[in-house]
Amino acid sequence: MRVLIVEDEKLLADSLKTLLERKGFTVGTAFDGITGAEYAETGIYDLLILDVMMPGMDGYAVARQVRQKRCTVPILMLTAKSDLPDRIEGLNAGADYYLTKPFDIVELLACIRALLRRQGGQVDRLTFGNTTLDLDAGTLTCGEKKMRLSAKEFDVMRLLMQAGENNTPKESILTHVWDFDSDVVENNVEVYIGFLRKKLKSIGSNMRIEPVRRVGYHPEVAE
The missing domain is CATH 3.40.50.2300 (Response regulator)
Structure with missing residues (x-):
């Protein structure tokens, strides 16, 4: 929050x-x-x-x-x-x-x-596909496997999962996660998306973070 x-x-x-x-x-x-x-x-x-x-x-x-x-x-x-x-x-x-x-x-x-x-703001967890984000513990869970996220990874993942299949623009991620830090560039978003993809893969998640060129990112469930 x-x-x-x-x-x-x-x-x-x-x-x-x-x-x-x-x-x-x-x-x-x-x-x-x-x-x-x-x-x-x-x-x-x-x-x-x-x-x-x-x-x-x-x-x-x-x-x-x-x-x-x-x-x-x-x-x-x-x-x-x-x-x-x-x-x-x-x-x-x-x-x-x-x-x-x-x-x-x-x-x-x-x-x-x-x-x-x-406001409905006290939600304990978000789920997409077979993966759950625990908002209190800051962890990703898939079956028996669990992975703790850094503060920035958590903020990015929460935005994506709250948006569901809707696209989340890079600019929106920058504003939400890094506030008004003028030194932050769009590459920061790409770096953290990369971190999250590795962590999702490591716990066997079927959630994929897909890019939309010049738009942003959205999660999908892999077939």
Whole structure:
């Protein structure tokens, strides 16, 4: 699961990032509202954690803009503004939950899990052909054979299996797996596709990752 934290207090943003990464999430950060809205609108995140008082654009405006773009990502607002009118404004702007600072970490994690369950995001595994990807353990399984994936291999495989027989463009894989790293090139995708093909073969999988020239990749079940 991918989470975007939009919070101008860098120390808090970094602390939340560390906490969620330890819980198995992939986390991106933005430190102003304008950048946060741009990142959220890419559609690659499963959850948006949003502060209210930020430079450039406040959290209410970010939520409204994200919703106007028909982006349905769950939004959890974190803010010191605890008055009833503020909470109502946040919910009306498009937030799904409003948590006031200071907050308890246990409550924050419970809110995150509840919002992801509501979106159908808490799936334990994906299956294609005779092969299963365990989303908690990060492993590929085929019969009695099991293979652990690296973090990047896992992200690429999850994208492909979620798309099923539909093509996944290289550009989409780059954006989802490597975020906005300008040093990454399309060759990175080809390299990791190669790694995955070897691992699929080693466990006897009948899943094949097939290229579509100038389009991307999709999985097929070998006959």
